[in-house]
Amino acid sequence: EAGVTQFPSHSVIEKGQTVTLRCDPISGHDNLYWYRRVMGKEIKFLLHFVKESKQDESGMPNNRFLAERTGGTYSTLKVQPAELEDSGVYFCASSPKGQGEAEAFFGQGTRLTVV
Amino acid sequence: DAKTTQPNSMESNEEEPVHLPCNHSTISGTDYIHWYRQLPSQGPEYVIHGLTSNVNNRMASLAIAEDRKSSTLILHRATLRDAAVYYCILRGGPKAAGNKLTFGGGTRVLVKP
Numbered sequence: 001e002a003g004v005t006q007f008p009s010h011s012v013i014e015k016g017q018t019v020t021l022r023c024d025p026i027s028g029h030d031n032l033y034w035y036r037r038v039m040g041k042e043i044k045f046l047l048h049f050v051k052e053s054k055q056d057e058s059g060m061p062n063n064r065f066l067a068e069r070t071g072g073t074y075s076t077l078k079v080q081p082a083e084l085e086d087s088g089v090y091f092c093a094s095s096p097k098g099q100g101e102a103e104a105f106f107g108q109g110t111r112l113t114v115v
Numbered sequence: 116d117a118k119t120t121q122p123n124s125m126e127s128n129e130e131e132p133v134h135l136p137c138n139h140s141t142i143s144g145t146d147y148i149h150w151y152r153q154l155p156s157q158g159p160e161y162v163i164h165g166l167t168s169n170v171n172n173r174m175a176s177l178a179i180a181e182d183r184k185s186s187t188l189i190l191h192r193a194t195l196r197d198a199a200v201y202y203c204i205l206r207g208g209p210k211a212a213g214n215k216l217t218f219g220g221g222t223r224v225l226v227k228p
Contacts, residue, residue: 004158033215043159043218056215091158093216100147100206100214101166106158 002026004107006092012113018080021110025074025094031055032075033095033104034067038088046090049075082114119203124223133190135222137203140184147206148179149216150188152199159202159218162188190224198226 007022025032034046046065047057051072060067064083069075079086089111093104120138127133139148150162163170163177165186170177176189190197200221207214 031214035216035218042220043153045215045217048215059215093159095214100145101164102214103149103161103164104151104159104216106160109158 004092004094004105006090006107006110008110009108010111010113012115013082015084015114016081018078019082019112021077021079021090021092021112023075023077023092023094023107025092026096026105029094029096029105030072031095031097031102031104032069033093034075034077035091035093036088037091038085041088043091046077079112082112084114087112087114119205119219121201121203121219121222123220124225126225126227127190127193129195129226129228130192133193133197133224133226135188135190135201135203135224136185137187138185139203139205142183142205143207145207148177148183148186149204149206150175150177151202151204151216151218152197153202153221154196154199159216162201164206193224193226195226195228198224200224 005024013019032049037043045059048055049069052069066078089109091109093106095102095104149164151159153159165177178187200223202221204216
């Protein structure tokens with residue numbers, strides 16, 4: 001069974017450009033989460049989808065970040081325009097249930113560098 | 116979100132057991148205790164979780180205090196591959212909104228050959 005996959009694995013862009021990160025969750029997992037770790041900080045929650053609906057987007061830093069999950073399958077996270085402080089590693093996770101007893105499966109992450 | 120407290124780091128010798136403590140004194144009755152680990156340059160990886168009873172799986176054991184205010188992750192025989200940052204996380208029950216994982220600083224485990 002394929003795990004959570006993220007594309008690209010690395011991205012280097014200039015300040016002001018746009019970048020789109022993609023996450024393919026495990027098939028059948030309704031719950032999809034985005035997290036990120038910026039340099040030297042803890043992993044922080046960004047948002048949570050249940051199927052195609054945003055369940056919780058309390059962690060999104062500002063309106064330069066837009067997440068979508070059309071059709072409830074893969075998800076994209078767009079940063080437009082990118083700023084230097086957006087550099088970090090972005091993780092996606094999926095879970096079959098949203099309840100506390102379910103484990104979350106993480107992708108390998110996308111390392112974003114804004115120069 | 117209920118908070119957990121873990122030591123910043125621990126060292127172990129290869130093939131010896133490792134006991135990783137976690138305090139969660141404000142845990143609610145429906146919170147599950149989850150452990151994840153993050154190996155270098157990888158995404159977090161699920162290790163184990165439990166509610167009230169001790170749990171065992173192929174990776175580790177989880178010992179939960181009777182009052183649930185603390186727990187211990189036990190790696191029975193540490194290998195070099197177990198060197199990682201281990202996170203103790205509380206995840207809400209069915210009525211908790213979103214059930215996002217709230218990561219703290221974790222415990223960095225160093226395994227010496």
